[in-house]
Amino acid sequence: MRKIVARYRFTWITLGGLFILEIVNPHLGERAVVTIGYSLREMLLVIPPTFLLIGLIDVWVPKETIIRLMGKGSGLRGIILALLLGSLAAGPLYAAFPVVAVLVKKGTSFRNVVVLLGAWSTTKIPMFLFEITSLGSRFAYIRLVLSILGIILISMVLERVIDNREKEDILQSLASF
Amino acid sequence: MDLFTLVLYGLALGFLLFSWIRDRSRTKETLRRAWKAFENILPQLFGVVVLVGIMLVVLSPATIGRFLGRESGLRGVMFAAVVGAITLIPGFVAFPLAAMLLRHGAGYMQMGAFISTLMMVGVITAPIEVKYFGRRMTFFAMAWRSSTLSWSL
Structure with a gap:
């Protein structure tokens, strides 16, 4: 019981914030509750396939396959695969971390992890389609191209900035999750 | 639910069915690990959703x-x-x-x-x-x- 309280500390703090909002401004508080309910429902609707795929990869895909496809020597193919995986998966960015965890456990390289997270946050396909309809295809395509270039650049810079020992630590903490 | 989500559901459930036909116990293990991965991010996930809700209205x-x-x-x-x-x-x-x-x-x-x-x-x-x-x-x-x-x- 105490464990659960401790694990959900962050949740309790935000709920405290919600409670304060409710007291200070009940009207806004009520709208916040409605919004939270809506996003929870939306999230629980979108998220299951992503986690099913995590389980499936975990149990069925052999480590050698992932190493070959997304490991250290995977080169351009690894980058493209990471971009595609990140753009195709569903769920908010925080759903990306468990996906990354299982991929790291199977031998995905540090750089491809960074690429996948970058793609997950900026080049999601449903979001891209939506961007086209609301901001026009010129805006959307230019941003897509710049985002992809940015993601690859970031992954290369991080690859250099973070030293090997720290990379190992990061990958380990990701995988042990 | 949009088309994209439906396609993902189709994919995931299709693979799961395939897995079930091939090997029941591994499929159970698959589900167990899927749940564990989900339960792991749950505390942060709830927190973020509540925080976003507050930010959205404020x-x-x-x-x-x-x-x-x-x-x-x-x-x-x-x-x-x-x-x-x-x-x-x-x-x-x-x-x-x-x-x-x-x-x-x-x-x-x-x-x-x-x-x-x-x-x-x-x-x-x-x-x-x-x-x-x-x-x-x-x-x-x-x-x-x-x-x-x-x-x-």
Whole structure:
């Protein structure tokens, strides 16, 4: 019981914030509750396939396959695969971390992890389609191209900035999750 | 539910069915691990959703728009980038909001910065990132994401 309280500390703090909002401004508080309910429902609707795929990869895909496809020597193919995986998966960015965890456990390289997270946050396909309809295809395509270039650049810079020992630590903490 | 989500459901359930036919016990293991991965992020996930809900109503589109719409130049870009980084509004709100601001005279550069940092930086989701990557890495990652964004704009 105490464990659960401790694990959900962050949740309790935000709920405290919600409670304060409710007291200070009940009207806004009520709208916040409605919004939270809506996003929870939306999230629980979108998220299951992503986690099913995590389980499936975990149990069925052999480590050698992932190493070959997304490991250290995977080169351009690894980058493209990471971009595609990140753009195709569903769920908010925080759903990306468990996906990354299982991929790291199977031998995905540090750089491809960074690429996948970058793609997950900026080049999601449903979001891209939506961007086209609301901001026009010129805006959307230019941003897509710049985002992809940015993601690859970031992954290369991080690859250099973070030293090997720290990379190992990061990958380990990701995988042990 | 949109078409994209349905396709993902189809894919996942298709693979699961295939897995069930091939090997029941491994399929049970699959489900167990899927659940465990989900349960692992649940505490942060609830927290983020509540926080976003609060931010959404406190920082209404009108409030954000009042500040972004009037600004211009580099200061506007910086401001847009900062607002994008610390607010967490879903894309289906952000894009129409940006479109509306553009119609009302906001610059493309500001809106590009706003949307990009909004999608990429995520100060609010940083606690989750720290949990997986450590403080140093999160800091570097956020700093680089921010700087390359302004560079590419």
